[in-house]
Amino acid sequence: MRFDTIILGAGAAGMMCAMHCGGRVLVIDHAKAPGEKIRISGGGRCNFTNMYAGPANFLSQNPHFCKSALARYTQWDFIDLVNRHDIAWHEKTLGQLFCDGSSKQIVSMLVNEMQRVGTELWLQTSLRDLRKTEDGFALDVEREGQRIDLTCTNLVLATGGKSIPKMGATGLAYDIADQFGLSMTETRAALVPLTFSNGEFKDLSGVSLPARLSNDRTSFDEALLFTHRGLSGPSVLQLSSFWREGETIRVNLIPDLPLFDLLKEQRQSGGRKALTTELAKHLPGRLVDYLGQHIPMSGNLADQSDAKLTDLVTALSGWSLLPSGTEGYRTAEVTLGGIDTDNLS
Structure with missing residues (x-):
């Protein structure tokens, strides 16, 4: 099965990417449901963005890295998306924005937006093997007890970090980075x-x-x-x-x-x-x-x-x-x- 883009990870980053990258897109996740960390965030009400989000407020040893992305898609763009889906929200301290209702509304919004552009979503699917090919990438995955071979032109790694392993978090991203020769910086628990x-x-x-x-x-x-x-x-x-x-x-x-x-x-x-x-x-x-x-x-x-x-x-x-x-x-x-x-x- 061939796709233009395969995205590993059905969290906030993976689903947002799927909404915007175009072509035939597949999102894969080993969890039973998409956006599980979204669901538990903000005490179940999802602190989905901040009024003052901007490059100066991002902690990074490479402070210029986030500038172009944050300039092209701002917090106001996401707030507009939330408003279009009629999700009521409120501001708490220091510009933090929360749903009036439930964080599940944000998950549903992202899933609906993926469906609108024709994205396929495979849950409870595990990656068995990944390799580079001449025109993209080849993946061996296991889904519902079956092994499936996939190919794609673009591969997006959106599996997140190690935080909250009981939610299914692993170090898969770092293993893949090492496989492809990308250097790493020290990983540590933060906001803890x-x-x-x-x-x-x-x-x-x-x-x-x-x-x-x-x-x-x-x-x-x-x-x-x-x-x-x-x-x-x-x-x-x-x-x-x-x-x-x-x-x-x-x-x-x-x-x-x-x-x-x-x-x-x-x-x-x-x-x-x-x-x-x-x-x-x-x-x-x-x-x-x-x-x-x-x-x-x-x-x-x-x-x-x-x-x-x-x-x-x-x-x-x-x-x-x-x-x-x-x-x-x-x-x-x-x-x-x-x-x-x-x-x-």
């Missing part, structure tokens, strides 16, 4: 929670607050979530893409809060109140109890000098932590690194 080996925060599991997380290279102001294994939340996931093993991170628990002024003012009007009681008005109570084991904060407000209040604010705004690692590909939203784009047009 950070872990602490001693169960440091298990008693704080579920506590969340706005925070600023940083290392020596960057910082992020978003929500921080304590878990039984460590730290999560948007600020942590963002920083994880820039974190390396053995590095300390800094946590500012009061990034936009003039805590010194607030405590000093309260000291004048309610000096008999316990310092921890006043802090619990600005930080989660469980977190205040935990921090009280590590930071001096005993006594009433009236007992606190300006110097003591300054030391407290310094400690809360510059908490230094050393993660033991990450939760790895099991929960990572993306894979950092992969096929070296320096070798690609």
Whole structure:
């Protein structure tokens, strides 16, 4: 069976490609359904694009690689596609766009668009062999217990990275790249929670607050979530893409809060109140109890000098932590690194 283009991977990239590449197209995936990672994204509502998507916001050691693609097909083009399919959506923090209903609407939209242009979709189909020919590529696949020989002029690799293996993610892309002599950059789990080996925060599991997380290279102001294994939340996931093993991170628990002024003012009007009681008005109570084991904060407000209040604010705004690692590909939203784009047009 011959096709103009065969696309390996029926995720977001593979289905978008199938909609636009033209000719006789076949999309192959080993999963039972297309777009499985789309389905689970955004808590089941699919954060399908961002109002501020642009080259400057893409993390890459080859920052110019994405420019032409993002210029030719922008977030506004995708929003227009969503609107044409009557999918209601809303904007959350920092320009993130989510479906009002279900992420399955985005999957259906992409499948319908593929069907509209005549794309064939083979699911539960595995690749057994792949080789280059004089006029394209030859593939040996297995589908419904049968071996099938395929040929094509163009082969698209859209199998994704290693993230969330329980959804079927594998390192197939990297094996194929190696087969064809493409160089690789180091792959790591990214957009992933950070872990602490001693169960440091298990008693704080579920506590969340706005925070600023940083290392020596960057910082992020978003929500921080304590878990039984460590730290999560948007600020942590963002920083994880820039974190390396053995590095300390800094946590500012009061990034936009003039805590010194607030405590000093309260000291004048309610000096008999316990310092921890006043802090619990600005930080989660469980977190205040935990921090009280590590930071001096005993006594009433009236007992606190300006110097003591300054030391407290310094400690809360510059908490230094050393993660033991990450939760790895099991929960990572993306894979950092992969096929070296320096070798690609």
